Amino acid sequence: MKRLSVSLIVIFSIVAYANCGDGTPVIESIDGNKVTTASFEAAYDTALDTLSRTQNIEKKNIIKFLTESEDKVPQSFLVLRNEFKKRRFFENYRQMLVIKAAADKSGFSKRADIKEILKFQEMQLISNMYITEQIESRIKITEQELEAGCKELRAKYKQAESLTIEQCYDAVRAQIKGEKSKTVYQSVIDRIKEGVSIKHNDKFDLEKYLDQEFTFPDSKKGEAAPASAATPAPAATPATETK
Structure with a gap:
């Protein structure tokens, strides 16, 4: 189930685009980008292709799982079956377009x-x-x-x-x-x-390089903190009584 859940994220990130001027009815516009029936249906088909390729399931079998009665569908596919219902898919698709538009406007995408x-x-x-x-x-x-x-x-x-x-x-x-x-x-x-042409640099000791672990600056800071925290603070010097 985990693999299938991950694939949903991949699928919607891939199909988050909208076409315009394709001659089909416009459903709505998101920041000036028209979402048409053709662009939505193309996105749905792309999602099926993506699922087929990433999960190594024949597309015809995916369509069969989406259209057959629930008792004939593998348990692991039931979640995806719901996600691919037309209304649910459109809601997710629209939300992805809205979020992407906001991300683009904020400069996040760049x-x-x-x-x-x-x-x-x-x-x-x-x-x-x-x-x-x-x-x-x-x-x-x-x-x-x-x-x-x-x-x-x-x-x-x-x-x-x-x-x-x-x-x-x-x-x-x-x-x-x-x-x-x-x-x-x-x-x-x-x-x-x-x-593919692969040319190794004979002057570079790859084995030696790979034997060395990655160094993470943040982790070093994290390791140093407990040590300093564990060091007891020096005892306060008793005040000298003045007579």
């Missing part, structure tokens, strides 16, 4: 630290989606594998007997993809590295 965080998140997201796509392009699942896997699944789990052929194949396909992903992962990484 701060150097925020830009660095966004740059790092973009790098993570692109890397993860790219490697996932490359892995999936290497995975081939035959009809024979699906049939054998479905037969094994039904024999192993009694509840699987009630699954339709399509549902059984979907479950087996996900299982096989997971197993084959582990097998091809390293070879895909190696292939990616082959296409």
Whole structure:
């Protein structure tokens, strides 16, 4: 569930944009930016694509989970199911646009630290989606594998007997993809590295550098504080009685 909750934050940060002049009805304007029915629906579709790629769930299965009766939906997907209801999604989307507009006006979006965080998140997201796509392009699942896997699944789990052929194949396909992903992962990484020029600096001792722990100025201050606090204050000198 934690992974799915995190993905919601990612999803709404990605789709927080509005188009204008697309010829469809304008829902409202936020700081002059028109939110149209087309831009909202495009954002919804982008959110589905984002969820599919970041959680490695086929888009058709996500749509199925959103449209099927609740008793057929995996427990871990129920929260997302509610978030993707049209009214709820629009409320979240609108709020994100409003907050982003306020952040842009205040200069928050232009701060150097925020830009660095966004740059790092973009790098993570692109890397993860790219490697996932490359892995999936290497995975081939035959009809024979699906049939054998479905037969094994039904024999192993009694509840699987009630699954339709399509549902059984979907479950087996996900299982096989997971197993084959582990097998091809390293070879895909190696292939990616082959296409990128990496030049090491022979004069730099990387091993020595990595053996040294990071130093955090703030943590040093924090460590010094208890020591000084623990040092007892000198006893006050008794006042000399004057006669």
